[in-house]
Amino acid sequence: MIKLYAMLIVIALLGGAGYGAYAYYKDSQARIATLTTNNAKLDGAIKTSEAAIASIQKNMKKVNTQLKKVSSDFADIRNQNNKLAEKLENIDLGILAINKPKIIQRAINGGTKNAGRCFEILSGSPFTVREKEAKDAKSFNKECPWLWPGNTSTQ
Amino acid sequence: MLSHSIKSVLGCGLVILLLSSCSSPVAKIDVSSKAVDKPVLTLPPVDVVRMRTVDWVIITEENFAEVVAKAKKDDKTIAFFALTDEGYAALGLNFSDIRALVQQQKAIIGSYETYYNTIEKLEEEKVKKDIDKWKFF
Numbered sequence: 277m278i279k280l281y282a283m284l285i286v287i288a289l290l291g292g293a294g295y296g297a298y299a300y301y302k303d304s305q306a307r308i309a310t311l312t313t314n315n316a317k318l319d320g321a322i323k324t325s326e327a328a329i330a331s332i333q334k335n336m337k338k339v340n341t342q343l344k345k346v347s348s349d350f351a352d353i354r355n356q357n358n359k360l361a362e363k364l365e366n367i368d369l370g371i372l373a374i375n376k377p378k379i380i381q382r383a384i385n386g387g388t389k390n391a392g393r394c395f396e397i398l399s400g401s402p403f404t405v406r407e408k409e410a411k412d413a414k415s416f417n418k419e420c421p422w423l424w425p426g427n428t429s430t431q
Numbered sequence: 432m433l434s435h436s437i438k439s440v441l442g443c444g445l446v447i448l449l450l451s452s453c454s455s456p457v458a459k460i461d462v463s464s465k466a467v468d469k470p471v472l473t474l475p476p477v478d479v480v481r482m483r484t485v486d487w488v489i490i491t492e493e494n495f496a497e498v499v500a501k502a503k504k505d506d507k508t509i510a511f512f513a514l515t516d517e518g519y520a521a522l523g524l525n526f527s528d529i530r531a532l533v534q535q536q537k538a539i540i541g542s543y544e545t546y547y548n549t550i551e552k553l554e555e556e557k558v559k560k561d562i563d564k565w566k567f568f
Contacts, residue, residue, distance in 0.1 A: 392482030
């Protein structure tokens with residue numbers, strides 16, 4: 277009977293030791309697997325972050341390009357807008373109208389028509405035959421020569 | 432007695448071993464997320480403006496009678512909506528300011544368009560490159 281108990285104790289001890297070793301092995305393997313997965317995830321996260329940073333930097337460049345372009349466009353538009361003010365500053369419209377009413381009347385009617393046409397073009401109106409055949413910006417439209425398609429200058 | 436006890440222990444051990452084999456490992460669930468593109472915003476173009484004809488008439492002390500007579504002859508109402516030279520210049524400048532505003536708005540819209548279109552193109556190219564990379568496998 278004592279032999280049986282001794283054997284059972286030995287078996288239990290051996291079994292416990294074996295189970296312990298097995299559990300330790302299993303736990304170690306699980307830890308290694310978790311750490312490997314974590315490492316891969318971290319690696320992926322780093323790559324994703326790097327890609328995100330690169331993308332943001334690229335987009336920031338584009339933002340700056342567009343900002344510069346719009347600022348430059350605005351400066352050109354302001355210059356164009358000042359042209360009429362400069363023109364009007366250099367002439368006395370009242371005196372001219374008294375001296376040459378018919379010529380000035382024709383000029384301001386032409387100017388008004390051209391100015392209206394500028395709005396039409398800006399809204400997407402197709403060019404007229406005369407506008408298509410225009411050889412230069414002035415013959416295209418005196419009020420908004422910068423809208424001439426062949427224009428390289430913005431003034 | 433001894434052999435019976437050993438048999439019982441071994442038998443129980445065998446049963447436990449067999450039962451433990453019935454347990455299946457829990458399946459691992461993989462969750463992946465994929466960004467869905469926003470629908471493309473397509474807007475109609477603005478209405479094309481058609482400007483009405485405006486005829487200015489210059490009236491001075493000298494031509495006043497002549498202008499009135501011509502208006503009567505053309506069967507027009509003799510009522511003129513007048514502007515001084517300064518008023519006319521101010522009107523012209525106001526129009527010029529509005530035109531500049533339209534141009535600035537167009538520049539802003541164009542810039543937005545360019546910016547977002549190039550980003551979309553870049554993303555499309557990136558997706559294409561990724562697909563090409565995976566084709567290798």
